[in-house]
Amino acid sequence: MGNVIEVVRPIPGSDSPPLVVDSRERIEESYGDYLSDESRYGPAEADRLIIVRDEAQVSDALVSAADAGVNVTVSAGRTGIVGGAVPAGGVLLSLAGMKGVLGIRRLPDGRFTVRVEPGLSVAELRERLLTKDLGVDGGEQDPAARADLEAFLADDRTFFYPPDPTEDTAHLGATVATNASGARSYRYGATRRHVHGLRVVLTTGGVLAVERGRCLADGRLFLLEGSDGSQVEVRVPGYAMPDTKNAAGYYAAENMDLIDLLIGSEGTLGVITEVELFLAPSPEGILSALAFFGSDEDAVEFVKHARGETPAGGSTDAVSPLALEFFDSRSFEFLRRRKAEEGPSSEIPELPDSAVAGVLFETEFTEDTLFEIYEGWESVLSEHGSSMENTWGGLEESELARLRALRHSIAEQVNGVIARANARYPVIHKIGTDAAVPPGALEEMFGFYRGELDGTPLEHVIFGHIGDNHLHLNIMPSSPEELRDGKELAMRFARRAVELGGTVSAEHGIGRIKHDLLRLQYGDDGMRQMADVKRAFDPSCVLNRGVVFPEELL
Numbered sequence: 001m002g003n004v005i006e007v008v009r010p011i012p013g014s015d016s017p018p019l020v021v022d023s024r025e026r027i028e029e030s031y032g033d034y035l036s037d038e039s040r041y042g043p044a045e046a047d048r049l050i051i052v053r054d055e056a057q058v059s060d061a062l063v064s065a066a067d068a069g070v071n072v073t074v075s076a077g078r079t080g081i082v083g084g085a086v087p088a089g090g091v092l093l094s095l096a097g098m099k100g101v102l103g104i105r106r107l108p109d110g111r112f113t114v115r116v117e118p119g120l121s122v123a124e125l126r127e128r129l130l131t132k133d134l135g136v137d138g139g140e141q142d143p144a145a146r147a148d149l150e151a152f153l154a155d156d157r158t159f160f161y162p163p164d165p166t167e168d169t170a171h172l173g174a175t176v177a178t179n180a181s182g183a184r185s186y187r188y189g190a191t192r193r194h195v196h197g198l199r200v201v202l203t204t205g206g207v208l209a210v211e212r213g214r215c216l217a218d219g220r221l222f223l224l225e226g227s228d229g230s231q232v233e234v235r236v237p238g239y240a241m242p243d244t245k246n247a248a249g250y251y252a253a254e255n256m257d258l259i260d261l262l263i264g265s266e267g268t269l270g271v272i273t274e275v276e277l278f279l280a281p282s283p284e285g286i287l288s289a290l291a292f293f294g295s296d297e298d299a300v301e302f303v304k305h306a307r308g309e310t311p312a313g314g315s316t317d318a319v320s321p322l323a324l325e326f327f328d329s330r331s332f333e334f335l336r337r338r339k340a341e342e343g344p345s346s347e348i349p350e351l352p353d354s355a356v357a358g359v360l361f362e363t364e365f366t367e368d369t370l371f372e373i374y375e376g377w378e379s380v381l382s383e384h385g386s387s388m389e390n391t392w393g394g395l396e397e398s399e400l401a402r403l404r405a406l407r408h409s410i411a412e413q414v415n416g417v418i419a420r421a422n423a424r425y426p427v428i429h430k431i432g433t434d435a436a437v438p439p440g441a442l443e444e445m446f447g448f449y450r451g452e453l454d455g456t457p458l459e460h461v462i463f464g465h466i467g468d469n470h471l472h473l474n475i476m477p478s479s480p481e482e483l484r485d486g487k488e489l490a491m492r493f494a495r496r497a498v499e500l501g502g503t504v505s506a507e508h509g510i511g512r513i514k515h516d517l518l519r520l521q522y523g524d525d526g527m528r529q530m531a532d533v534k535r536a537f538d539p540s541c542v543l544n545r546g547v548v549f550p551e552e553l554l
């Protein structure tokens, strides 16, 4: 333990050279997909695309770019919605070719970890863990690593990686770079909690090999030491982070772990080339159900009760939710309207007539606990005008399919409405908020959304991770004027979330498009302190310039 960490040499691993495409035209013609992410942010351009195969190639690419003063944008699964992987000229560095599972380790406390390359997706890791078909060549490992791998394979249990970002094509390196989270983060926490180790290549060419617990700040100071004896000081920003799920800006705290500074830094400090993730034994089963309520207020009260906050209710120990996801009355109205417009061919499931709002909940169960859990949920639901009879899901596959279809259809329908408005007015895009607030401020924030939006013509829905007090408000402007009004409102909502002690971004990050929101949260001073951290890691300031904070600060 301590606050000095050595910068080590990169590891070559592949016999194949990187794929290098050196012409803007060829990138646009043959590799156009690499120029955008789900934000559709632009204009995007790249002079050179490099698809690397190993860590040494990452290091070579970064050193050449830094020497030439050329910007580098890091690209992974491109499911981001804040433009972080969208290049603004220079080199586009893709890690998609690095997708191996490198090994299994058993820690002294008995837990297993898995080491993977950054380009492996969340879905691919899930599948490999489930089948235990990891593709690791035990013969190439040292004896201790081989023994750990064999112990993992011989274990009767299966294991899983708990974080569940909605887009499971996301690459694991990027989920660490963005500290991704998902519905089950209510119970399991965001990605940060599940990362044991990282290898991160710096633009100077060296590698930080970081393991949790090994490098702690001295107050708010770290020292990085090069193999040539050079030292770099890193001063942790002085701001206080919100007490919520958070993906806005750099992690900063007294005596913090260096690994936490790197997690969630959105590729601005270095390129992650290896991640070591904690695994957990798979639950025997997961009960998923969507309950319906007569009003938004009933649904919110139910959530508070399920979280154990309502003094009126009995014990909620039995229900112990993994996830609590909300659909407000506007969401259901919107789906009903869209279903009617689409006619008989619509794939949107028919909602019960009495359903005004809904909450999806999930709980782990075993054969022994299932009855108790079912009864526990029944008791909580009954206090809020609902019941297990009045839910979709449970253990029935057909019901679960209906539930999944409903969940999927909200985002899909929102995107469809936006696409139609966009065909008429190309400037139009969805306005989505990503704010979270501390538990005591949930109703106030929800009421604020409602108070500001009711009475306006702006079409909108509110849904998402209510267990974490993290609601996604989606506004669908139908004209440039509505777009302007919606954007003004989004700023007002972000400001209110910060006033209530919350964050402007709980899971999507800041990327290239939310600098103004980050400034609301940490002020100009906080932004400058983050830029100082970046300069310490990336002295030539070529890596992901314009991501997290504006280029002018560098």
Ligand SMILES: Cc1cc2nc3c(=O)[nH]c(=O)nc-3n(C[C@H](O)[C@H](O)[C@H](O)COP(=O)(O)OP(=O)(O)OC[C@H]3O[C@@H](n4cnc5c(N)ncnc54)[C@H](O)[C@@H]3O)c2cc1C
Binding pocket: 037, 038, 073, 074, 075, 076, 077, 078, 079, 080, 081, 083, 084, 085, 095, 118, 164, 165, 166, 167, 169, 170, 171, 172, 173, 174, 175, 176, 177, 178, 179, 180, 181, 182, 183, 266, 267, 268, 270, 271, 272, 273, 411, 507, 508, 509, 511, 544, 547
């Ligand atoms: C419909 C939809 C739903 C979503 N839901 C969620 C959700 O529930 N939870 C959530 O957290 N996010 C969500 N997202 C956002 C996105 O899926 C996550 O941010 C995800 O982690 C991005 O992974 P990716 O592989 O697509 O990365 P990309 O979009 O390719 O990159 C994301 C950022 O990481 C950087 N980066 C990528 N790889 C590396 C690396 N190896 N080293 C350093 N930096 C790197 C990039 O430069 C960029 O800044 C959603 C997106 C969509 C479109």
